[in-house]
Every structure is written in C-alpha cells, then in structure tokens.
Amino acid sequence: MRGTRLELRPGALAHNARRARALAGGARVFAMVKANGYGHGLGLAARALAHQVDGLGVALMEEAQALRHLGLAHPLLVAEGFFDADELALAARLHAEVVVHSPWQVDLLVAQPRPVGVWLKVNTGMNRLGMAPDLARAQAARLRGLKGVRLLGVMSHFACADAADDTRTASQLALARALATELRVPLSAANSAALIRYPDARADRVRPGIMLYGSSPFAWRAAADLDLRPTQRFSARLIAINPVQAGDSVGYGATWTADGPGRVGVVAVGYGDGYPRHAPNGTPVAVNGHRTRLAGRVSMDMLTVDLNGIDARVGDEVELWGDVVGADEVAAACGTISYELFCQITARPVRVINESTV
Numbered sequence: 001m002r003g004t005r006l007e008l009r010p011g012a013l014a015h016n017a018r019r020a021r022a023l024a025g026g027a028r029v030f031a032m033v034k035a036n037g038y039g040h041g042l043g044l045a046a047r048a049l050a051h052q053v054d055g056l057g058v059a060l061m062e063e064a065q066a067l068r069h070l071g072l073a074h075p076l077l078v079a080e081g082f083f084d085a086d087e088l089a090l091a092a093r094l095h096a097e098v099v100v101h102s103p104w105q106v107d108l109l110v111a112q113p114r115p116v117g118v119w120l121k122v123n124t125g126m127n128r129l130g131m132a133p134d135l136a137r138a139q140a141a142r143l144r145g146l147k148g149v150r151l152l153g154v155m156s157h158f159a160c161a162d163a164a165d166d167t168r169t170a171s172q173l174a175l176a177r178a179l180a181t182e183l184r185v186p187l188s189a190a191n192s193a194a195l196i197r198y199p200d201a202r203a204d205r206v207r208p209g210i211m212l213y214g215s216s217p218f219a220w221r222a223a224a225d226l227d228l229r230p231t232q233r234f235s236a237r238l239i240a241i242n243p244v245q246a247g248d249s250v251g252y253g254a255t256w257t258a259d260g261p262g263r264v265g266v267v268a269v270g271y272g273d274g275y276p277r278h279a280p281n282g283t284p285v286a287v288n289g290h291r292t293r294l295a296g297r298v299s300m301d302m303l304t305v306d307l308n309g310i311d312a313r314v315g316d317e318v319e320l321w322g323d324v325v326g327a328d329e330v331a332a333a334c335g336t337i338s339y340e341l342f343c344q345i346t347a348r349p350v351r352v353i354n355e356s357t358v
C-alpha cells in the first residue's frame, strides 16, 4: 500500500463549529459546506458540523440536493440561488432558502411564484454578486408581492474582512444594515474573518466557512491562536532516499541543487493527489515529525524533500500539512490560501476518518 492518506477529523470540525457558535453571540450560525465541504467531503463535513449550528450553506442547488439525499433535514442556504426555473422548483421541493442576487431571478419568480424563502443579495462594495441598494429595494418590492415567496433577509459579502489594512468592511456593513433596517428584515453578512474580527458585523446570521476547517482567515494570525483545530492531515511515505553531492540537481527542470553532500527523500505524493505543483523549493513538510522542506519540483506522483539533519528511513511518514506543518503555512509558501489546497485534493489519497483526534 502506498500509504498516501488524508486523515479527516469530525471532532475537530465540531470543535471549530463550537468556536464559531461562541463568537456568534445571539446570531444564527450557518456553516458553509460548499465545494464538497471545502474538500473534506460533503457528508462528513455536514454531519460533523450540523449539530453545532443552525443551518448549512452551499453554493449550488445540486449541493443542497446532495445534502437532502444524505438525510440532512437542517435549514439550507443556497448562496448562488437558482440558475433556472427547474432549480427554482427544486429549491421549493428541498425547502432550501435561496439567494436572489439579480433581477433575472426575480423575473423567474414572477413568472412562476414558488414557496421559497429568499435572501436578497445587496452589493455593498465587493462588486461581484448582488444588486446595488436601489435596485435591491425595487426587487424587494416585487418579491413582496408574490404569493408564497418570503423575504427572509438581506445578505451581503465582505471583500476585505481578512485584510490587515481593511478599510472597507465598515462601509459595506453600514450599507447592508441600512437596507435591512429599511426593509425590516434580518441581516447576514459575516464570513469567518468578520465573525472573528468585527463583533458588530455578526448581525442576525453569520456564515463561517474556513475557520470551521481549522484555518485562519488572516495571514498574520495562526489558526492555533484562534483556538481552531486542524480538521485534516495529509501525509505520505518515503519510498526512496538518495545521496546527493554538491552540484547535483533534483527533479524536473533541475530547480534545486545540493550545496554539499546530503540526502534527498522521495515521497509518494504529487499533484495527481492534489499537492500543489507550484509549491516552490523550501515549502515546509515534516518527516517523522521534524520540519524540513521541498527540494525540487513537485511531479504527478512524487515530490522530493531535503533530509539533511533528519533521521529517516524508507517507509517513514511525511506530513504534507496537518499538525506539525499548518495548511496555512503551505498555502502561504505557494502564494495561495488553504481553501484552495483543501478543494484541490483529488480522489486518489485514501480517506481515513479519525474519530478520536479533536
């Protein structure tokens, strides 16, 4: 057996959800489980989180449908709403709350009113999805005239709540709050970063995602400092150890060269498993619990690590991320975020569910 595995920890997911719940105060908590539970597996993530929260959030109607097929009866929020009339009908059957972000969705509802709860998405400065306040106000009036349609709240999304030099969240929140107050409906705006950082942004409903999966939303603050626990541990085994001399280079493109005699370990994991190919030389890994670094370019089935000063044998375990090396550290070395690392793990690593580690 190759031994390349992704250990998943339901207890840590539940712990992190309790952290979100504690921070939320009186606000309802909807745990975001879109994109296959941020790569952890939709069913595993949803079941581990569901008991600690008030509802679950997904991006797509088929994700909501999958949750119902898994037997989850919780309130569901579909953050991109329905894409067409069939999905609108499906939302009603699934009892899923939908986000309405554009007038064309209201047109569909006017053409065929369905008994659905709607969160009206207002653009407050993210300039991605959502309507400007005036347009949103006009669409709210149309929605309120429709039989069976319930306007549940105003929703917005922050562009920079995770940024060290954030100057935008306050004005985004003020705009969203003004509309919710005017329409006399609840407000939902906070993602993980805002939930942790801005008590005022918690409003009536929060939508944490990444913090539930044990990562920090902030580049300058480690997950452990926020009392978040790793929910996954990605590991593989050493399958060869090669001596190198000064001047020997390793791997495709010869991007790493030994500056003296040493040993390089070959690890049975690569981008075919979802480890990022663009991870540069120096990206941290841990061999037998000791930190070291990538040496050479990541290939499809293998990567290579510097074993200088490390006691290691063929068959020993290498942690790609998890307990010793944080996923956030690897992400930072790769110029990305742990969200992407988690979502990109392929079906190839063996999934092992660890019920005992929290």
Ligand SMILES: Cc1ncc(COP(=O)(O)O)c(C=O)c1O
Residues within 6 Å of the ligand: 032, 079, 157, 190, 191, 192, 193, 207, 208, 209, 210, 211, 217
């Ligand atoms: C609409 C919406 N709400 C909440 C979240 C959760 O954000 P985060 O994972 O940063 O907490 C997301 C994720 O991107 C989202 O798209």
